[in-house]
Amino acid sequence: MPIDQNKLKEKNIDFSKILDKVRVFAPATVANMICGFDILGFAVDEPGDEVKMYRVAEPGVRIRSIQGDDGRLPMDADRNTVSACVKMLLDDLGILQDIGVEIELIKHMPIGSGLGSSSASTVAGLFAINTLLGNPLTKEELMPYCVEGERLACGHGHADNVAPALMGGVTLVRGGEELDIVKLPAPKELYAGIVFPQVDVPTRDARQLIKEKVLLKDAVTQWGNIAGVVAGLFTEDYELLGRSMHDIIIEPSRAILIPEFYAMKEIALSSGALSFGISGSGPSVVAVTKGREVAESVTRKIQEHLSTNGIDSYRYVSAVNVEGPKVLPFND
Amino acid sequence: MPIDQNKLKEKNIDFSKILDKVRVFAPATVANMICGFDILGFAVDEPGDEVKMYRVAEPGVRIRSIQGDDGRLPMDADRNTVSACVKMLLDDLGILQDIGVEIELIKHMPIGSGLGSSSASTVAGLFAINTLLGNPLTKEELMPYCVEGERLACGHGHADNVAPALMGGVTLVRGGEELDIVKLPAPKELYAGIVFPQVDVPTRDARQLIKEKVLLKDAVTQWGNIAGVVAGLFTEDYELLGRSMHDIIIEPSRAILIPEFYAMKEIALSSGALSFGISGSGPSVVAVTKGREVAESVTRKIQEHLSTNGIDSYRYVSAVNVEGPKVLPFND
Known part of the structure; x- marks a missing residue:
């Protein structure tokens, strides 16, 4: 183009x-x-x-x-x-x-x-x-x-x-x-619960952490997941979206820049989110959920957790626009 | 499972x-x-x-x-x-x-x-x-x-x-x-023109040729292609399928085991196939086409080419079963 x-x-x-x-x-x-x-x-x-x-x-x-x-x-x-x-x-x-x-x-x-x-x-x-x-x-x-x-x-x-x-x-x-x-379809009940912790992660640093080479077997797992996400979007299969929306390649490198990342992930997944990960290069994180309620409750809990750890944050809940x-x- | x-x-x-x-x-x-x-x-x-x-x-x-x-x-x-x-x-x-x-x-x-x-x-x-x-x-x-x-x-x-x-x-x-x-949808006009050259390529050898690590940027291109294929199957977008169905990771390693591979690919793509590549670990090759006619003509031309190079082959044309x-x- x-x-x-x-x-x-x-x-x-x-x-x-x-x-x-x-x-x-x-x-x-x-x-x-x-x-x-x-x-x-x-x-x-x-x-x-x-x-x-x-x-x-x-x-x-x-x-x-x-x-x-x-x-x-x-x-x-x-x-x-x-x-x-x-x-x-x-x-x-x-x-x-x-x-x-x-x-x-x-x-x-x-x-x-x-x-x-x-x-x-x-x-x-x-x-x-x-x-x-x-x-x-x-x-x-x-x-x-x-x-x-x-x-x-x-x-x-x-x-x-x-x-x-x-x-x-x-x-x-x-x-x-x-x-x-x-353009891919967006299932109506697909919600994003976003939390933006008040810490600074320049995109440049986030990119530099990523390894230049990846194991083929990890790449295969990742592209199977990506194919699962695309299929799940078309079929509105929220369970498939949840099973597929995992990043085994980039997240392990970038998560270290985001304080409390794995604690937030644990909160999200144990509170009903389909998936949880980094938005772009961070530090915002996103819980993908079925329905608004789960996104509301997950982001509230994450915000509380960050607050008790002395980290201020913004919180946004939205369907896919x-x-x-x-x-x-x-x-x- | x-x-x-x-x-x-x-x-x-x-x-x-x-x-x-x-x-x-x-x-x-x-x-x-x-x-x-x-x-x-x-x-x-x-x-x-x-x-x-x-x-x-x-x-x-x-x-x-x-x-x-x-x-x-x-x-x-x-x-x-x-x-x-x-x-x-x-x-x-x-x-x-x-x-x-x-x-x-x-x-x-x-x-x-x-x-x-x-x-x-x-x-x-x-x-x-x-x-x-x-x-x-x-x-x-x-x-x-x-x-x-x-x-x-x-x-x-x-x-x-x-x-x-x-x-x-x-x-x-x-x-x-x-x-x-x-299970993904199969567009009705999606045909496979398969040619099986009479050469021996054990799966084991074909697997051993594959590199253990790949460049992340190649993996990204590949998973973009895979996502494009899945989307194209759902939307019956044959052009998107054609643009996406390219393997930049495995094919370069395995193609060397298949005589005349790149000549066959050139024949297929210049004769209207959406895509061309190795079936499984080879030596069969497959032209993916819109409609039966292109698959028939592509496989005939490939078979002729192999024949002039002293290689016998089988040829199969079929819609997705x-x-x-x-x-x-x-x-x-």
Whole structure:
């Protein structure tokens, strides 16, 4: 799915129909879906990031304000991932010189949470500019720009967060060079109970812990599990999902960065969760459950456990978000 | 799925309803389904093996005759896999001393073909005795005996051939200790064009060539492909199946045992096959196609190519066999 600039240049933007402003929410995402390292992921209803985008007279793309980032994100429109991606898209559409856009970025989730924070912002920004312009691009056409945003933000163009954030639901990202994204069904009763412990685990460190080589027999177990997850999603077989959603390859390396990981896992599995693991590269952890109630009770117990160990945490419970980004009304 | 002898002892066999004789066909199978080493497999309509089973007065299990094995299989009922499995089942049912059974085994496919030859015979035998006894066991209950047969025949209890041979269709075998078999859908237009070159590749040698460790990045590509295959089976997306059905881990090691492998692959892919690879541990190769015609033409071209290189071969074209073993009428 390479970016085809020529195709975009052919899209005629009707300037009389460009909106004055738009407000967009894009969801957080649980990359890997526990056993599908670098290929599976799903979107959740909360948390998520928000972009307010305004059409202004002066051409160019600018960041007007950023909330919720503790001052960590750049205001410079060429360095900020959201605005940089919006600029790239406008440039490919051939209208960067002809339109003025200002962005307010409202982050509802912390950076470095393992919940696809940068992806949610990028997807919100790109969905917002596309909505503002009257939806000239399909989601499939927006995807390469989202991946490019991920490359700017993290240094590598993995799509395992941006794919579910943009497409919604559960996504499979396969293939190396050519981006090949397959949308998988999300059983209605599949819930995610997420706990984000207030500890810092940079994605870079989490990646460095992973071994370059794996035992073939472990890889076979893992791909059997992945196949079981995909089959379970299609057949809504929650037991199969529970049996299959185990990561024997990445989790053992990364869990050591997350305090109380195995205690939390024990709490989740003994309290009825189908599965438990690391969200993305952590430190957020996720209990996958059948139904909201189990997710609520598991995350509460985990939060209590962390609290007694002196660790603050956020807690989110949500079904799989099947919609992806959405336009919100302005309150002001 | 361990064998639970106690449960079997509770099954009441009605001796007045045991049949006099039964004739059963069980299908050949394509283990691995190209990219799913040790976990995926599917059954085909031909070739397959046949068992004729007769109830006789004298208690015990005996092999009456074997055809098509070139004298390679043992006639001794304790060493022959088919009769040994039948004995084991009768013993677990607690009726080994009470019933006499004689077996004619007719092999329609060569041993060491990579088409699940031993599995087809074992499954035919076990399906035959179960039918003869009035079907006291479900297919799920028969499965552990089939796996045990595979252990006797090959020295390891892999289920990737017996699972599709017994269940029919496409099967996923996941998990290590506990046997967990998941039946996957088989799109109607999915065909297999199989060519069995007349060269000898013992499974043992084929296994020894495989590396113990693999690069994680290759494993990730492979499990993305496997997930793509499972999704493609459910959505009947032939293009996704074609994009996904590639083996970058096992094939490079095993292909060197199969003369003209890459030439055959080139012929298949340039003639419209969705995918091409090794069936099981080879030397049979399989072109997966949409529709019968492509499978016919691909296998013909491959056979011609082998012939000009002085290699004889068999050729089989079949849709995925969704039924598994079946009872045939007696012709005599």
